[in-house]
Amino acid sequence: MIEAHELSKVFKVRKMRPGLWGAVRGLVSADVEEVRALDGVSFSVPAGERTAYLGVNGAGKSTTIKALAGVLTPTSGHCRVAGRDPRADRYAHARTIGVVFGHRTQLWWDLPVEESFRILARLHDMSKEDAALNRKLFDEVLDLGEIAHRPVRTLSLGQRMRAEVAAALFHNPRVLLLDEPTIGLDLLLKEAVHELVNRVVADRGTTVLLTSHDVADITAICERVVVVDSGRDVYTGDLDDLLRQAPTRTVRLDYSGDISPESLVSHVRHYIGLVQVEIVGRRRIKVEGPPDLATPQAVLNAVSGLVTVTDLVAPEPTLGEVLRALYVRTAEPARGAR
């Protein structure tokens, strides 16, 4: 449904010279600096899949979304959404996609929210029934009723983002592009947005591509991930598989007993080997190491007979940790893990 093939984008940025003299020189000859936002990214999202598009800041996430939305022309490579070049037939493309550009509004700034929906319904030639159905659904999930009569410019960020997501979904698009859709929302509103997206997507089989800094968005909505780093794609696959690739696991142990923390630490380190052991609190230690060594069982074996175990926690690796490790790994043999 979404395909990107060797997508590259080079922005030409005029370099500003400092100071007044610099400004004058800039008028005569401009130093143009090339910034490579995307460097040959390829990926595809099958119809009906919900994919998170991940990367650190500056990895080219927004640029990709913009290229897919058809508001930016890639320098080289091409992309297709629903079999169509986004720039070739703008109107047909606009009917196919719904898009949220995080900070930017897509609503009619001076108009009440409900007027925006009315105009959207007409722009997309929706039937009255479809439009009414969606209004009802969004009122229900996002609690839009209370803000529907107010002009967009008077809404708080949280209220506006709810309306933005609803507006992107309003015309029943087949493809949903979400660039930071929950930015600025509190926990409850984030969940409301997740619920809306999941409900609509499940009903209609919408294909989703999401970028977010919030791991909660990703785990709540997506089952697949594409990871980009330095403008290149470095991992494509299942979210669960990616989580299992964590290079280290952590086990935290609370204990009671008379042994000094230092000697317990050194004992555990010798017993298991090749792991980091730290004192992280009063009668609490943390064991960190490769997944096959830093197991709860190994830690239990190591301390048995020395202390009484009062609590033992082995948290799931967070997506953040996994990604960090992935970036480090792929930075070494450049483009190795593709």
Add this chain to the structure above:
Amino acid sequence: MRRYLSLSLLLTGVGLRRILAYRSDFFVGIGAFALRVVMHALLLGVIYQYVSDIAGWTFDEALLLLGVAMLVRGLDHAFTDQLWELGRKLVQRGELVRYLVRPVHPLFSLLSERFCYPEGIGEVLAGLAVIFYAAGGLELDLGAGRIVLFGLLLLVGALVFAAVKLLLAALAFWTTTSLQVMTAVYEVADTARYPLDVFPVPIRVVLTSVIPFALTGFVPADYLLHGAGVLTWLAPVIAGVLTALALLAWSRGVRRFEAVGP
């Protein structure tokens, strides 16, 4: 085309509802324009205390010109006000993207944001009032044909205004913002309130061809008062050329737009 007509109707309805919703805004706007009308009319009155005519124009004629200029400006104001935002920030902040992801012409999408803008409607009403007042003191030869052609010239004038605004706003695609240029050129638009004959020839040429603001006041008013002249027939041609240029600049600009920013 039918689709755009029906969308325009919808947006007109939205605009009118907005006037009702923000009634106080609307009346404050009308009040401001009324004040401006009174100021301009007073100024004219003071001038005509000392002279009986300016370049052959009597007080009532000059007042009619003032009304026509306001009406034309109001027509443009009511439908293309969002172009100021294009020159100010839409390119700079990359906010133009929202008009590019809707299944209508991006320019229509842009203008839809402030369609039937209350301030502009207020200006139109104020202009109409002045025209009717001034016409009361004049003996105008008003046939149906004349009124229709006058109406068309008003629309041509509004088109000129819109085209100049679009052309200047579209500069922002190359220069990031163009608000300063827009404001500067809009100062020139005030010349539309005066008979073209008071200016020296080089300025007359500029006001009828390069930045043809004479078309937004003088030409329709002169037609209504004194009958058709060369400019009456040239006006639609000039407006057409200018509009074509402005649309070209717009579409070129949209094509090079890169949606910078976060």
